[in-house]
Amino acid sequence: xxxxxxxxxxxIRFEDVAEPEAGPGExxxxxxxxxxxxxxxxxxxxxxxxxxxxxxxxHEIAGEIVALGDGVEGWAEGDRVQVIAAIPCxxxxxxxxxxxxxCPNQESMGYHYEGGFAQFMVxxxxxxxxxxxxxxxxxxxxxxASVAEPLACVLNGQELARVGEGDDVVVVGSGPxxxxxxxxxxxxxxxxxxxxxxxxxxxxxxxxxxKPDLAIAGEEVDVVKAVxxxxxxxxxxxVITAAASGAAQEQALQMVxxxxxxxFFGGLPKDKPTVTVDSNLVHYRELTIVGANGSSPAHNAxxxxxxxxxxxxxxxxxxxxxxLDSAIDAFGIVARGEAIKVTIEP
Ligand SMILES: [Zn+2]
Ligand SMILES: [Zn+2]
Numbered sequence: 001x002x003x004x005x006x007x008x009x010x011x012i013r014f015e016d017v018a019e020p021e022a023g024p025g026e027x028x029x030x031x032x033x034x035x036x037x038x039x040x041x042x043x044x045x046x047x048x049x050x051x052x053x054x055x056x057x058x059h060e061i062a063g064e065i066v067a068l069g070d071g072v073e074g075w076a077e078g079d080r081v082q083v084i085a086a087i088p089c090x091x092x093x094x095x096x097x098x099x100x101x102x103c104p105n106q107e108s109m110g111y112h113y114e115g116g117f118a119q120f121m122v123x124x125x126x127x128x129x130x131x132x133x134x135x136x137x138x139x140x141x142x143x144x145a146s147v148a149e150p151l152a153c154v155l156n157g158q159e160l161a162r163v164g165e166g167d168d169v170v171v172v173g174s175g176p177x178x179x180x181x182x183x184x185x186x187x188x189x190x191x192x193x194x195x196x197x198x199x200x201x202x203x204x205x206x207x208x209x210x211k212p213d214l215a216i217a218g219e220e221v222d223v224v225k226a227v228x229x230x231x232x233x234x235x236x237x238x239v240i241t242a243a244a245s246g247a248a249q250e251q252a253l254q255m256v257x258x259x260x261x262x263x264f265f266g267g268l269p270k271d272k273p274t275v276t277v278d279s280n281l282v283h284y285r286e287l288t289i290v291g292a293n294g295s296s297p298a299h300n301a302x303x304x305x306x307x308x309x310x311x312x313x314x315x316x317x318x319x320x321x322x323x324l325d326s327a328i329d330a331f332g333i334v335a336r337g338e339a340i341k342v343t344i345e346p
Contacts, residue, residue, distance in 0.1 A: 025125030032142035034116030058116035084132035152295030173243030174206035
């Protein structure tokens with residue numbers, strides 16, 4: 001079968017490998033869609049310390065079951081399924097407390113296990129053990145289902161930042177994750193959502209699709225002032241930074257309302273992980289700063305429900321559909337910010 005494998009930074013190959021077989025407790029799927037994101041670009045350029053090459057990449061996975069390993073119950077050939085990306089152990093103290101996104105033993109598809117840029121893939125027994133294989137609801141396409149994983153991460157972020165009824169929400173970063181944040185915030189009852197991006201062209205492409213109440217181009221105006229003006233000087237109830245930008249995180253402190261919540265949703269580059277925080281702003285204004293690390297199996301299941309009910313539409317966010325042999329081109333499209341969501345159809 002054909003796969004897209006990481007061999008070394010800058011060395012990604014479209015190549016032939018033997019088809020995998022489902023072992024005990026495992027399920028083999030025919031991959032129908034595996035979507036790409038900024039993480040794939042990062043891996044292709046820099047590798048990752050959890051990836052021991054060669055490794056099939058791809059972690060936003062949807063497909064159909066073609067074979068069941070020994071002992072697998074409740075599933076049948078032909079079932080349409082979505083696969084979690086981050087695999088919690090299910091046994092540690094955090095997992096037992098229901099905090100599966102911060103499991104210290106977490107493993108990932110496309111890192112520790114072969115990923116979805118392949119014609120066939122084996123779903124590890126560990127995924128099934130934590131309910132990480134989800135049935136795709138009727139009416140949801142494989143392509144839409146592949147976007148459930150990033151939406152699950154967005155859902156985790158907004159739960160932690162307590163996005164809810166009546167909130168004014170700022171989303172910084174208009175990539176696919178930013179677009180999902182805009183849609184989900186609206187679905188959770190936000191009063192207004194402001195979308196911010198440095199780059200006007202990128203912002204316009206996203207704003208055309210997700211229709212924020214206000215689109216703010218950082219290259220043209222002072223973002224903090226624009227948010228304060230739009231909120232009569234009060235600031236936003238929630239600011240979500242969906243960009244790898246320390247400057248955006250620092251600006252968030254300046255444009256959040258009293259008792260506001262800030263989500264450092266996007267991580268910062270490893271070599272530049274520090275920002276300056278005016279601790280007195282946090283203290284006197286009773287601010288909350290939260291992080292976000294991936295998603296739990298339950299978040300993935302809920303994301304599929306949000307897509308199925310139409311609460312968070314994702315079909316129109318999929319702007320590019322490419323065959324497996326174009327996955328490497330897809331990383332370029334993602335890196336240059338020319339697309340919202342690029343999905344690979346092996
Ligand atoms: Zn991703
Ligand atoms: Zn755990």
